[in-house]
Amino acid sequence: MSAEETAGPLAAADRLAPSGRGRWLRFWGPPLAVLVAMLGVWYGVSYLLLDPERRFLVPPPHEVVRVGFLDPYNLEELLDALWLSTRVAFVGLAVAVALGIALAVAMSQARWVERSLYPYAVLTQTIPILAMVPVFGFWFGFGSFSRVLVVVLFCIFPVVANTLFGLQSVQREHHDLFTLHGAARPTRLWKLQFPAALPSIFTGLRIAAGLAVIGAIVGDFFFKQGDPGIGILIDRYQSRLQSEQMVAAIILSSLLGIVVFWLFGFLARRVVGSWHGSAGPPGT
Amino acid sequence: MDVLLPPSLLAFSGVGKRFPDGTVALSGVDLSVAPGEFVSILGPSGCGKSTLLRVAAGLTAASDGTARVATDKVGYVFQDPTLLPWRTVQANVELFAELRRLPRDERRRRARDALALVGLDDFAGHHPRALSGGMRMRVSLARSLTLEPELFLFDEPFGALDEITRERLNDELLGLYLAKGFTALFVTHSVPEAVFLSSRVVVMSARPGRVLDSFPVPFAYPRPAGLRFAEPFAHLAGQVSACLRQGGGG
Numbered sequence: 001m002s003a004e005e006t007a008g009p010l011a012a013a014d015r016l017a018p019s020g021r022g023r024w025l026r027f028w029g030p031p032l033a034v035l036v037a038m039l040g041v042w043y044g045v046s047y048l049l050l051d052p053e054r055r056f057l058v059p060p061p062h063e064v065v066r067v068g069f070l071d072p073y074n075l076e077e078l079l080d081a082l083w084l085s086t087r088v089a090f091v092g093l094a095v096a097v098a099l100g101i102a103l104a105v106a107m108s109q110a111r112w113v114e115r116s117l118y119p120y121a122v123l124t125q126t127i128p129i130l131a132m133v134p135v136f137g138f139w140f141g142f143g144s145f146s147r148v149l150v151v152v153l154f155c156i157f158p159v160v161a162n163t164l165f166g167l168q169s170v171q172r173e174h175h176d177l178f179t180l181h182g183a184a185r186p187t188r189l190w191k192l193q194f195p196a197a198l199p200s201i202f203t204g205l206r207i208a209a210g211l212a213v214i215g216a217i218v219g220d221f222f223f224k225q226g227d228p229g230i231g232i233l234i235d236r237y238q239s240r241l242q243s244e245q246m247v248a249a250i251i252l253s254s255l256l257g258i259v260v261f262w263l264f265g266f267l268a269r270r271v272v273g274s275w276h277g278s279a280g281p282p283g284t
Numbered sequence: 285m286d287v288l289l290p291p292s293l294l295a296f297s298g299v300g301k302r303f304p305d306g307t308v309a310l311s312g313v314d315l316s317v318a319p320g321e322f323v324s325i326l327g328p329s330g331c332g333k334s335t336l337l338r339v340a341a342g343l344t345a346a347s348d349g350t351a352r353v354a355t356d357k358v359g360y361v362f363q364d365p366t367l368l369p370w371r372t373v374q375a376n377v378e379l380f381a382e383l384r385r386l387p388r389d390e391r392r393r394r395a396r397d398a399l400a401l402v403g404l405d406d407f408a409g410h411h412p413r414a415l416s417g418g419m420r421m422r423v424s425l426a427r428s429l430t431l432e433p434e435l436f437l438f439d440e441p442f443g444a445l446d447e448i449t450r451e452r453l454n455d456e457l458l459g460l461y462l463a464k465g466f467t468a469l470f471v472t473h474s475v476p477e478a479v480f481l482s483s484r485v486v487v488m489s490a491r492p493g494r495v496l497d498s499f500p501v502p503f504a505y506p507r508p509a510g511l512r513f514a515e516p517f518a519h520l521a522g523q524v525s526a527c528l529r530q531g532g533g534g
Contacts, residue, residue, distance in 0.1 A: 171364075180342075192368070
């Protein structure tokens with residue numbers, strides 16, 4: 001069925017080690033083709049579906065680039081806002097990770113701590129945090145503190161849940177080893193539970209990082225006051241019918257999300273990639 | 285009578301174990317192991333063999349009777365190699381010495397020596413996932429050897445390995461036994477393995493487990509690999525096997 005079976009070993013070897021350009025094309029070709037197709041649809045909607053006077057609803061891609069990214073004034077406005085949102089997202093994420101891991105460690109040490117705290121961790125998932133934004137603004141002002149607070153509440157749960165799961169998923173035999181050799185709690189935590197939990201901690205981190213970006217941007221919509229983050233800009237462009245800049249802002253915030261997602265994937269591979277995973281052992 | 289017996293390194297007397305859910309795993313187990321003995325325990329699955337080892341190691345308390353261990357240098361080898369996947373082979377082998385707070389140089393030296401004993405010195409820097417099942421089990425053995433145990437408890441250590449690897453590791457284990465002179469209590473469900481390794485084979489009954497019978501193994505150490513195919517070996521294995529079947533389960 002596959003090329004190897006029909007075309008013999010030479011073709012198979014060729015498939016395994018294609019030339020640099022062949023591999024590049026195989027890897028990037030399909031997503032690039034989809035990108036081109038999407039741009040085609042975009043142009044189609046702008047020029048074929050919409051009359052010139054309604055074209056502002058979906059401005060064509062080159063207009064987005066020209067107005068949004070190539071105009072220095074507009075670009076600066078966008079990048080300032082993006083930088084502000086990025087800072088909010090990262091500070092919030094850092095606080096959520098530190099606090100979330102600390103809470104999970106505390107919960108893993110005693111059943112009663114877990115019973116007391118876990119329901120409230122779940123609560124951060126169930127209360128509509130964005131609806132609380134006006135309340136936070138009312139209490140703490142519309143500066144960075146409130147914005148970071150929203151991000152923390154938005155993304156702490158996956159950190160707590162995944163860390164706790166990781167700490168508790170240590171095999172019984174591994175615990176037995178540590179018991180047999182008289183390991184005290186801190187040793188057990190540091191040398192056994194914490195490293196064992198690292199893969200799931202990174203899973204939680206990756207989810208939390210995505211949420212932090214969303215929290216920072218969407219939280220902005222509700223603040224509407226103070227220095228503009230990228231969310232405030234999107235809202236403002238929309239109300240002023242500056243659709244090229246609006247689309248440019250949306251593209252930038254998606255890029256931020258992608259970069260953050262990639263960054264944590266990269267970190268996870270660096271930290272646990274050498275031992276975690278299902279790469280098969282050699283024979284013997 | 286008692287005074288004529290050599291002092292035991294490990295003695296179970298009337299050991300019973302009942303779990304909180306009401307399961308009775310062991311009932312009235314009497315067994316003593318003299319220094320230098322290699323005793324195998326055979327029994328149907330679920331007869332409490334592993335529980336007996338856990339009681340001996342102090343991981344579980346007996347519900348009745350007592351388990352007395354006359355040394356604090358006890359090695360425990362599980363069926364799973366239980367290596368920590370994030371540590372290299374070297375760091376895994378150092379673990380016990382590290383938990384016992386031995387100085388770093390001493391740990392390193394012992395780990396290197398133990399790895400050399402099991403023939404894995406070239407793999408010190410690998411992570412466990414790069415090793416085969418047999419190699420992981422050797423690392424697990426090496427890890428226990430670093431503390432120079434006087435009593436070794438083995439809980440079906442080779443049960444998950446293929447026949448060829450298992451026989452090779454049996455030969456190697458006997459080599460270590462002769463070189464190090466430890467005492468061993470070895471749980472298995474393989475009759476040939478038990479007979480090949482042991483100076484005495486103990487057969488346990490189905491749950492609740494108790495000792496059914498005990499077979500001294502007369503073959504002298506070191507035992508050649510070909511012993512497995514000798515007539516007296518087959519004869520003894522047959523006797524043990526019959527006792528095991530009569531004990532129910534199997």
